[in-house]
Amino acid sequence: MKLNIFRFALLILLILLIVLVNWPFTEKSEVKVFTLPGLPRPIAKVPVVITSAGQSTDTYIVNDISNQLMIRSFFMPQADDLDIEDMKTIVFTVGYSSLGVKLQGISFEDEKKRIEKLINMAKDNDMTIITVVIGGERSNDDKNEELLRIIGANTDYIIGLKGSGNEKILVDLAEKGDIPLTLVSKVSDIAEPFASAFR
Amino acid sequence: MKIGNKTLMILSVLAIIIIVMFGSFLGGTRKERRVIEAVDSKDISGRLVVGRANDSVTLDPSCTTEMDSFKVTVNILETLVKCENGGNDVVPCLAESWKSSEDGLKWVFKLRRGVKFHDGTVFDAHAVVFNFNRWMDEENPYHKGTFNYWNYIFGGFPGFVKSVTALNNYSVEILLNKPYAPFLYALTMPAFGIASPEAIEKYSEDLYEHPVGTGPFVFKSWDRDKSIILERNQRYWNGAAKVDEIEFKVIPKNKDRLEELRQGTIHIADYLSIDDIADVKYDPSLYLHFRPSFNVGYMAINNEKPPFNDRTVREAISHGIDKEQLIFDVFDDLAKPALTFIPPSLWGYNGSLEAYEYNPEKARKLLAEAGYPNGFSTTLWVMDAAREYIPKPLETAQFIKDSLRKIGINVEIEVFNWNEYMNRIHNGEHEIALIGWTGDYADPDNFLYTMFASENAKPGLAGNYSFYKSKDVDQLLTQARETTNMSFRRSLYRRIQETVNYDIPSVPLVHTMPVLAARLSVKGYTPHMTGFESLEQVSLEIE
Numbered sequence: 001m002k003l004n005i006f007r008f009a010l011l012i013l014l015i016l017l018i019v020l021v022n023w024p025f026t027e028k029s030e031v032k033v034f035t036l037p038g039l040p041r042p043i044a045k046v047p048v049v050i051t052s053a054g055q056s057t058d059t060y061i062v063n064d065i066s067n068q069l070m071i072r073s074f075f076m077p078q079a080d081d082l083d084i085e086d087m088k089t090i091v092f093t094v095g096y097s098s099l100g101v102k103l104q105g106i107s108f109e110d111e112k113k114r115i116e117k118l119i120n121m122a123k124d125n126d127m128t129i130i131t132v133v134i135g136g137e138r139s140n141d142d143k144n145e146e147l148l149r150i151i152g153a154n155t156d157y158i159i160g161l162k163g164s165g166n167e168k169i170l171v172d173l174a175e176k177g178d179i180p181l182t183l184v185s186k187v188s189d190i191a192e193p194f195a196s197a198f199r
Numbered sequence: 200m201k202i203g204n205k206t207l208m209i210l211s212v213l214a215i216i217i218i219v220m221f222g223s224f225l226g227g228t229r230k231e232r233r234v235i236e237a238v239d240s241k242d243i244s245g246r247l248v249v250g251r252a253n254d255s256v257t258l259d260p261s262c263t264t265e266m267d268s269f270k271v272t273v274n275i276l277e278t279l280v281k282c283e284n285g286g287n288d289v290v291p292c293l294a295e296s297w298k299s300s301e302d303g304l305k306w307v308f309k310l311r312r313g314v315k316f317h318d319g320t321v322f323d324a325h326a327v328v329f330n331f332n333r334w335m336d337e338e339n340p341y342h343k344g345t346f347n348y349w350n351y352i353f354g355g356f357p358g359f360v361k362s363v364t365a366l367n368n369y370s371v372e373i374l375l376n377k378p379y380a381p382f383l384y385a386l387t388m389p390a391f392g393i394a395s396p397e398a399i400e401k402y403s404e405d406l407y408e409h410p411v412g413t414g415p416f417v418f419k420s421w422d423r424d425k426s427i428i429l430e431r432n433q434r435y436w437n438g439a440a441k442v443d444e445i446e447f448k449v450i451p452k453n454k455d456r457l458e459e460l461r462q463g464t465i466h467i468a469d470y471l472s473i474d475d476i477a478d479v480k481y482d483p484s485l486y487l488h489f490r491p492s493f494n495v496g497y498m499a500i501n502n503e504k505p506p507f508n509d510r511t512v513r514e515a516i517s518h519g520i521d522k523e524q525l526i527f528d529v530f531d532d533l534a535k536p537a538l539t540f541i542p543p544s545l546w547g548y549n550g551s552l553e554a555y556e557y558n559p560e561k562a563r564k565l566l567a568e569a570g571y572p573n574g575f576s577t578t579l580w581v582m583d584a585a586r587e588y589i590p591k592p593l594e595t596a597q598f599i600k601d602s603l604r605k606i607g608i609n610v611e612i613e614v615f616n617w618n619e620y621m622n623r624i625h626n627g628e629h630e631i632a633l634i635g636w637t638g639d640y641a642d643p644d645n646f647l648y649t650m651f652a653s654e655n656a657k658p659g660l661a662g663n664y665s666f667y668k669s670k671d672v673d674q675l676l677t678q679a680r681e682t683t684n685m686s687f688r689r690s691l692y693r694r695i696q697e698t699v700n701y702d703i704p705s706v707p708l709v710h711t712m713p714v715l716a717a718r719l720s721v722k723g724y725t726p727h728m729t730g731f732e733s734l735e736q737v738s739l740e741i742e
Contacts, residue, residue, distance in 0.1 A: 034480070034486075034487050035489075036489050036712075037489050037490065037491035037492070037712070037726075037728075038491060038492060038544065038712070040489075040492070040532070040533045040534065040535070040711075040712040041532060041533075041534075041535055042535065068546065069546075069548075070548075070550065070551075185285060185286065186286075189286065191544065191546075192491060192544040195543055195544040195548075196492065196543070196544060198543075198550075199535070199538075199543035199548075199550050
């Protein structure tokens with residue numbers, strides 16, 4: 001019997017321990033993230049190159065928006081460092097697509113190398129770097145995050161989608177790098193912040 | 200039962216008690232506990248207090264264009280359709296659905312059933328017709344007031360609205376004499392909020408202080424220049440608002456607003472400056488909100504008064520103002536220099552216009568050419584309190600005075616209270632005046648037609664504060680209203696901006712990004728680009 005009591009007491013202690021470990025001792029902290037509806041002052045100049053980071057079709061949407069706003073831009077999803085020599089701004093539309101990469105006949109590693117080269121060139125030439133992320137559904141994709149981490153720290157302005165899985169990473173990048181961040185509710189709302197970077 | 204079993208039972212009970220007690224002690228988040236405490240102490244924090252720089256001019260939205268009036272009335276009176284929360288798309292409001300004929304001349308709105316005005320009367324098609332007749336018919340016994348927006352949009356009384364008819368209790372037909380591309384957008388404007396016909400009859404000319412609509416809040420009281428209080432409409436058709444009351448409290452000085460925000464006596468503070476921003480950013484209990492930049496602040500030049508009727512003089516003035524320096528000195532770098540009169544983010548914006556660069560020497564030469572080698576004297580009018588497009592009016596006026604002195608123009612600054620200011624510039628009494636425009640919806644027509652159509656240069660009703668009259672611009676503006684082809688409209692607006700840029704009826708100065716701050720306890724608040732938003736979705740958490 002003594003043994004049973006001992007076992008039972010042990011069980012109770014174990015339950016208590018589990019409760020204690022999982023209890024919400026601290027209130028879920030509300031992070032104060034300051035997002036802007038657009039930039040208060042323009043930061044970028046034309047001509048602009050719009051390229052992809054991950055080869056998803058999101059780049060086409062950004063290109064359309066740029067054309068509608070009549071911003072002098074060149075659409076080069078596969079731009080390399082030589083293509084951007086005379087450009088003043090580079091826009092990365094981040095979104096990894098395995099199909100997109102496959103269709104271009106490249107690997108993810110090739111894509112990363114291309115982006116790194118572009119960033120180096122952009123920094124050397126004092127270009128403005130804008131990051132646009134509109135693919136909310138691919139939220140937890142490691143490759144997306146990897147691409148964002150490569151570009152994020154070097155970017156001058158980030159535009160993303162509110163409530164998407166990427167939001168956390170974008171907020172993190174913006175906070176760490178003190179980078180202005182705009183989060184829009186839907187893709188078509190990108191036009192306003194995008195225009196605000198140029199005029 | 201053996202002793203061992205008893206011990207087992209006691210231990211089990213004790214364990215459960217410990218768990219429950221522990222749970223009660225640490226139970227839920229601190230937030231939940233606060234709510235319980237609040238309920239216990241009958242908390243009265245259901246009043247959302249909005250601190251703002253200016254009082255409303257009127258609470259009859261049909262007779263004003265004034266932002267601080269709309270900020271209140273959008274909570275009381277509703278329109279047939281509205282702009283989605285935080286966006287530009289038109290969504291149903293008092294009208295559940297609508298359809299238009301192919302030529303855009305006939306519109307039929309199917310109205311929402313079961314909606315009542317705050318005075319208990321029924322909202323139906325007859326109420327809609329009653330309101331339209333009041334706005335559009337100068338002979339209507341209740342057409343008492345200016346009805347500025349009706350005039351701006353529809354080109355007079357009745358303008359191009361042919362008729363408004365109730366097809367049955369819940370369908371309204373609106374016939375237009377000519378197509379008007381942004382017609383639906385126009386109906387989202389708070390100026391076209393539907394008021395209770397009984398209240399219109401009862402209060403007549405005093406309706407401006409007795410607004411009765413169908414909205415989420417009911418008007419309670421107005422202590423002029425101090426406070427307006429609204430209370431929750433318990434019977435609101437779209438679900439009761441989250442706060443019991445809203446108070447719009449007038450606190451003219453930025454510093455005082457911010458201090459009250461810090462103290463927690465107000466929950467939202469408008470029109471803050473960059474100095475305030477730094478304070479707010481590091482205050483753990485406050486949050487910064489930026490309103491999308493959708494305005495233009497400009498210096499209106501009265502083109503009917505000499506010497507400003509001479510384009511060369513206006514060009515000289517344009518070359519005499521360093522906008523970049525103005526923004527740096529006065530706008531705390533939170534604004535963009537304006538090239539033209541529509542915001543850069545709006546479709547139809549013409550970014551390829553040639554700017555009038557800052558060049559005081561050229562300005563002096565131009566003045567000499569115009570016959571003023573020694574300059575001249577004039578009066579610059581300015582309002583006495585902050586506006587979204589000119590948050591520091593006196594400093595802006597002083598900057599312009601100093602700038603124009605450098606080119607030989609001697610400026611005297613005259614300050615007016617906002618209400619008087621509006622009345623006088625509507626009448627065209629000014630020579631030059633600081634003013635601006637915040638868009639009501641995302642269409643260039645809302646900016647350019649209002650500011651430059653000859654039709655809007657009627658003294659008393661003017662929105663064209665330059666009193667600029669150009670046949671070319673009028674023609675292009677009309678054409679752009681009557682076509683629905685977007686790319687054609689886009690090119691027409693670009694052309695209009697070119698002509699206006701050449702004629703320089705006034706000097707565009709800045710596009711600002713208004714800054715507000717709120718306490719962290721304010722949830723669900725999204726500043727809308729138009730400068731006003733209905734607050735029924737805003738809630739307060741106990742701090």
